[in-house]
Amino acid sequence: MMSLDSRPTTSPQxxxxxxxxxxxxxxxxxTLRGEWLLESERPRVADLLxxxxxxxxxxxxxxxxxxLGAWDSGLVTYLVEIEREARERDIAVDHTGLPDGARRLxxxxxxxxxxxxARREERRQGLMSRIGNSTLEAVRAAQDWVRFVGELTLSxxxxxxxxxxxxxxxxxxxxxxxxxxxLGIVSLVGFLVGVILSFIGAVQFESFGAGIYTxxxxxxxxxxxxxxxxxxxxxxxxxxxxxxxxxxxxKVNEEIDALQTLGIxxxxxxxxxxxxxxxLMMPLITLYADLMGIIGGTVVxxxxxxxxxxxxxxxxREAIGIGDVLGGLFMASxxxxxxxxAGCQRGIECGTSAQAVGEATTSAVVTSxxxxxxxxxxxxxxxxxxxx
Amino acid sequence: xxxxxxxxxxxxxxLAYGDFVVQSDLxxxxxxxxxxxxxxxxxxxxxxxxxxxxxxxxPTRGDVLFNGQSFWQDPEADRQAMLRKFGVLFQNGALWSSxxxxxxxxxxxxxxxxxxxxxxxxxxxxKLALVGLAGxxxxxxxEISGGMRKRAALARAIALDPEILFFDEPSAGLDPxxxxxLDDLIxxxxxxxxxxxxxxxxxxxxxxxxxNNSVFxxxxxxxxxxxxxxxxxxxxxxxxxxxxxxxxxxxxQENNV
Ligand SMILES: Nc1ncnc2c1ncn2[C@@H]1O[C@H](COP(=O)(O)OP(=O)(O)O)[C@@H](O)[C@H]1O
Ligand SMILES: [Mg+2]
Numbered sequence: 001m002m003s004l005d006s007r008p009t010t011s012p013q014x015x016x017x018x019x020x021x022x023x024x025x026x027x028x029x030x031t032l033r034g035e036w037l038l039e040s041e042r043p044r045v046a047d048l049l050x051x052x053x054x055x056x057x058x059x060x061x062x063x064x065x066x067x068l069g070a071w072d073s074g075l076v077t078y079l080v081e082i083e084r085e086a087r088e089r090d091i092a093v094d095h096t097g098l099p100d101g102a103r104r105l106x107x108x109x110x111x112x113x114x115x116x117x118a119r120r121e122e123r124r125q126g127l128m129s130r131i132g133n134s135t136l137e138a139v140r141a142a143q144d145w146v147r148f149v150g151e152l153t154l155s156x157x158x159x160x161x162x163x164x165x166x167x168x169x170x171x172x173x174x175x176x177x178x179x180x181x182x183l184g185i186v187s188l189v190g191f192l193v194g195v196i197l198s199f200i201g202a203v204q205f206e207s208f209g210a211g212i213y214t215x216x217x218x219x220x221x222x223x224x225x226x227x228x229x230x231x232x233x234x235x236x237x238x239x240x241x242x243x244x245x246x247x248x249x250x251k252v253n254e255e256i257d258a259l260q261t262l263g264i265x266x267x268x269x270x271x272x273x274x275x276x277x278x279x280l281m282m283p284l285i286t287l288y289a290d291l292m293g294i295i296g297g298t299v300v301x302x303x304x305x306x307x308x309x310x311x312x313x314x315x316x317r318e319a320i321g322i323g324d325v326l327g328g329l330f331m332a333s334x335x336x337x338x339x340x341x342a343g344c345q346r347g348i349e350c351g352t353s354a355q356a357v358g359e360a361t362t363s364a365v366v367t368s369x370x371x372x373x374x375x376x377x378x379x380x381x382x383x384x385x386x387x388x
Numbered sequence: 389x390x391x392x393x394x395x396x397x398x399x400x401x402x403l404a405y406g407d408f409v410v411q412s413d414l415x416x417x418x419x420x421x422x423x424x425x426x427x428x429x430x431x432x433x434x435x436x437x438x439x440x441x442x443x444x445x446x447p448t449r450g451d452v453l454f455n456g457q458s459f460w461q462d463p464e465a466d467r468q469a470m471l472r473k474f475g476v477l478f479q480n481g482a483l484w485s486s487x488x489x490x491x492x493x494x495x496x497x498x499x500x501x502x503x504x505x506x507x508x509x510x511x512x513x514x515k516l517a518l519v520g521l522a523g524x525x526x527x528x529x530x531e532i533s534g535g536m537r538k539r540a541a542l543a544r545a546i547a548l549d550p551e552i553l554f555f556d557e558p559s560a561g562l563d564p565x566x567x568x569x570l571d572d573l574i575x576x577x578x579x580x581x582x583x584x585x586x587x588x589x590x591x592x593x594x595x596x597x598x599x600n601n602s603v604f605x606x607x608x609x610x611x612x613x614x615x616x617x618x619x620x621x622x623x624x625x626x627x628x629x630x631x632x633x634x635x636x637x638x639x640x641q642e643n644n645v
Contacts, residue, residue: 257444
């Protein structure tokens with residue numbers, strides 16, 4: 001395998017040559033010799049131009065190709081460039097000396113004049129305009145979000161009034177996708193996080209004879225923070241990404257346009273059932289992740305500390321209040337909404353190419369994770385202030 | 389039989405993507421029962437114009453009137469009501485890929501009618517049979533050929549017996565026989581449904597076979613060059629570009645009148 005960008009250039013076997021001679025004051029004869037192939041070493045047009053420009057009053061260029069060997073696009077690109085430069089300088093190019101095929105290809109290349117304004121200039125931007133543009137871009141992204149949240153609120157209103165068009169089956173399919181089908185990974189990650197947490201706790205607390213407090217660390221840590229965060233991040237990677245890819249592909253395929261021409265609001269139809277399913281299921285998944293984490297923590301603590309399972313569970317029960325559990329579950333619900341919104345929003349705003357779908361998916365996951373961590377901090381702040 | 393009655397009026401329409409004007413100053417009318425062709429070279433804005441007509445893209449200026457009623461100036465609710473009377477065939481079919489053909493045809497019926505599921509199913513089978521896809525109810529769009537997808541999309545477009553059918557390049561990517569059959573089907577539907585049909589296409593064979601009125605959009609001047617029956621434009625248009633297009637680039641300058 002090799003990269004297309006860095007292939008070693010094989011040393012050319014053939015060479016192509018051009019010599020120029022002035023026929024009279026105003027015309028110029030180019031004699032082409034050798035093999036004019038893409039892989040040959042070919043003269044550059046620029047060299048010829050400097051020569052041309054040094055002669056004042058050149059009005060006509062002709063070709064002599066009697067000694068020309070094999071040729072391909074290597075010759076044609078050269079000729080086209082000469083033609084273009086010649087036109088700019090008001091020099092006539094006489095094609096009669098060229099091989100028939102090459103002459104026709106050059107004429108074909110100029111048959112359709114370039115559409116005015118079609119070429120996209122790649123403008124180099126100064127630092128200031130780059131800063132300006134990225135600021136505008138950020139403002140636009142923020143506006144998109146605000147608009148999306150607004151539309152979602154309206155859509156929720158329609159749902160409550162029974163005016164929204166959606167498929168109940170979408171709701172249940174999402175419920176299944178985020179629950180039953182995710183149980184495996186949630187179990188594994190939940191259990192292992194419990195194990196890791198209790199390892200750290202057990203070793204530290206044991207060193208000053210308070211090993212039993214591992215239960216507090218594991219219990220509170222998982223129920224209040226890590227359970228919801230784990231579940232949220234798993235959902236961001238699994239479900240949020242799948243929402244973005246699914247809706248994004250529908251966009252590329254004009255399927256969303258097809259919905260709109262039926263008068264169906266894509267937010268009602270696609271986003272609402274998914275967001276609701278995730279919002280309702282996240283607390284359940286989190287409860288399950290909590291349980292797995294606590295089992296993992298218990299197993300390790302009992303194994304490496306000198307305590308019985310009963311004692312450990314007693315300590316857990318004392319450490320975890322109902323407020324901790326409910327706080328964690330509420331947090332999970334918030335994460336569920338954020339993941340669904342990020343996934344669906346990226347899908348709906350997706351461009352219309354395969355690459356855009358890829359970008360939408362990536363950006364859905366990144367946005368979800370950032371939103372999860374940020375909202376977790378905010379919620380913790382509120383919980384502390386409210387003394388929950 | 390056809391009463392010459394204006395169905396769709398395009399009034400002083402300009403369409404743009406941001407600052408990029410695609411077409412401007414479009415002014416023409418489409419009569420009831422017309423098979424109206426929107427033609428012009430690739431990239432001249434045919435699909436964009438169709439998007440404005442069917443409510444997917446708002447115009448920069450101007451308006452579209454259906455039965456004399458404004459589409460873009462009226463409140464959202466009226467627009468929704470008008471949408472119900474449209475049937476749309478997208479350039480790539482745009483069937484919902486996670487639904488079977490029957491479910492695709494069923495969705496419009498489920499949105500706009502209160503039919504019980506068994507009856508919806510019957511109507512879907514009928515519509516699929518009309519386009520020659522009887523027996524394919526439970527296939528997914530990815531399991532059938534391109535021509536069949538176009539026809540399935542047509543079945544979905546006629547699910548609600550629309551007053552106006554919009555087609556974006558119905559015969560693109562189809563072999564000549566299949567595309568000929570699609571043309572026949574379009575005419576058949578016009579006669580049986582009594583619908584007005586608006587077709588974007590640049591297939592000359594189709595244009596002359598089905599179209600009885602047309603508009604020609606030009607990518608260079610970014611406006612319409614002519615409107616009228618395609619045969620007439622081909623033979624007598626005062627505009628060379630229009631004649632040249634309709635004569636496959638063989639028009640001669642001298643019969644320029
Ligand atoms: N979503 C879009 N954003 C920006 N420009 C677009 C978009 N869609 C189409 N265009 C541009 O508008 C012009 C007309 O496109 P379109 O209506 O698809 O042409 P046609 O259907 O006649 O081939 C093209 O130049 C195209 O580049
Ligand atoms: Mg198009």
